[in-house]
Amino acid sequence: DTEVTQTPKHLVMGMTNKKSLKCEQHMGHRAMYWYKQKAKKPPELMFVYSYEKLSINESVPSRFSPECPNSSLLNLHLHALQPEDSALYLCASSQEAGLANYEQYFGPGTRLTVT
Amino acid sequence: QKEVEQNSGPLSVPEGAIASLNCTYSDRGSQSFFWYRQYSGKSPELIMSIYSNGDKEDGRFTAQLNKASQYVSLLIRDSQPSDSATYLCAVNVYSSASKIIFGSGTRLSIRP
Numbered sequence: 001d002t003e004v005t006q007t008p009k010h011l012v013m014g015m016t017n018k019k020s021l022k023c024e025q026h027m028g029h030r031a032m033y034w035y036k037q038k039a040k041k042p043p044e045l046m047f048v049y050s051y052e053k054l055s056i057n058e059s060v061p062s063r064f065s066p067e068c069p070n071s072s073l074l075n076l077h078l079h080a081l082q083p084e085d086s087a088l089y090l091c092a093s094s095q096e097a098g099l100a101n102y103e104q105y106f107g108p109g110t111r112l113t114v115t
Numbered sequence: 116q117k118e119v120e121q122n123s124g125p126l127s128v129p130e131g132a133i134a135s136l137n138c139t140y141s142d143r144g145s146q147s148f149f150w151y152r153q154y155s156g157k158s159p160e161l162i163m164s165i166y167s168n169g170d171k172e173d174g175r176f177t178a179q180l181n182k183a184s185q186y187v188s189l190l191i192r193d194s195q196p197s198d199s200a201t202y203l204c205a206v207n208v209y210s211s212a213s214k215i216i217f218g219s220g221t222r223l224s225i226r227p
Contacts, residue, residue, distance in 0.1 A: 042203055042217035043159065056214060090158055098213060103149065104205075106158040 003027075004107035006091050012113045015081060021110045023074040023091030032074040033067060033098030033104065037091040043090055049074060052098040081114045088112075117141060119206050129226055135222050136190040138204030141185065148180055148187045149205040149215065152198075159203055163189060186195035194225045 004025045013019050023032065031050050035043035047053075048056035049068040065077040065083075074091055088109045095102040120139050128134040136150075147166055151159035165171045165178040165187065177190040186207070191198055204218040 042219055045216075048214060074197055076140045088158075102147075103161055103164050104215065105161060106151075 004080060004093055004105055006089075006107035007089055008110060009108065010111045010113075012115060013078065013081065014115055015083070018077070018079045019082075020078065021076040021091075021099040021112075021113070022090055023053050023076075023107055024072055025093040025105075025107075026072060027095075028071075029093040029095050029105075030071060031094045031102070032068065032103065033092040033094075034064075034074070035092065035106075037090055037109075047076075048097055078112075081112075083094050083114050086112055086114045118202055118208060118216045119160075119218035121202075121204050121221045123219055124222040125224050126221055127226055128194050130196060132194055134181045134194045134198065134223055134225070136189040136191075136202050136204075136223065138187045138189075138206075138218055139185055140187070140206040141207065142186065142208045143182075145182075145185075145199040145206045147207040147215070148178070150176075150178060150189045151199045151205060151217075153203060153220070155201075157194060191223075196225045196227060199223060199225045215220060 007022045033048050034046040037043045045058050047066045048059045052068045063080050067075040090109045091107040092104040094104045120140050150163040152162050153159045163178040165180045171178045175192045178208050179188045201220040203214045203220045207215050
């Protein structure tokens with residue numbers, strides 16, 4: 001089973017709102033990722049968690065705040081977003097995140113619209 | 116120079132023919148290479164991974180890797196209309212930590 005789940009599927013939020021995206025996997029993977037994908041562009045890496053510790057932050061603005069409560073869960077807290085942050089937010093997981101990358105499996109994504 | 120390059124397409128192939136998708140990468144230290152398929156409005160789906168030079172076959176899909184030429188390709192045999200999608204090449208790179216970088220994707224259209 002290579003299932004990664006994400007909630008919600010769609011989210012509309014105002015620029016003053018606070019919301020959270022959630023991601024869950026039950027494959028025993030120890031690495032989890034957040035990506036952002038704009039229309040007709042490839043996914044862009046935002047954050048990597050390895051063994052529940054943040055290992056990569058791709059200079060993401062502080063209005064995006066990741067959290068990894070345990071090895072199965074990954075959250076992305078959103079606050080004071082801008083309309084240009086509207087995108088598909090993808091969660092992925094892999095067995096490890098070491099030098100020899102393992103296969104990453106993506107969840108269905110959350111379609112975020114900031115008004 | 117882009118780290119992972121793909122022809123954006125669209126690549127139009129008749130049903131039943133072989134579709135050939137190509138990708139070049141710049142980091143000679145890259146060790147892992149992946150092909151993802153993404154349908155419009157959906158998330159990327161892993162279809163192939165390859166780590167060693169040569170060919171790797173899985174059903175109608177064959178991935179080919181040539182590290183000396185920094186080139187990886189995906190062949191789809193007996194193309195079906197359901198293969199119409201964007202195909203993303205992904206390559207691992209290492210700077211301060213290891214991560215994968217996606218190419219911009221090739222849009223494939225299978226015409227009946």
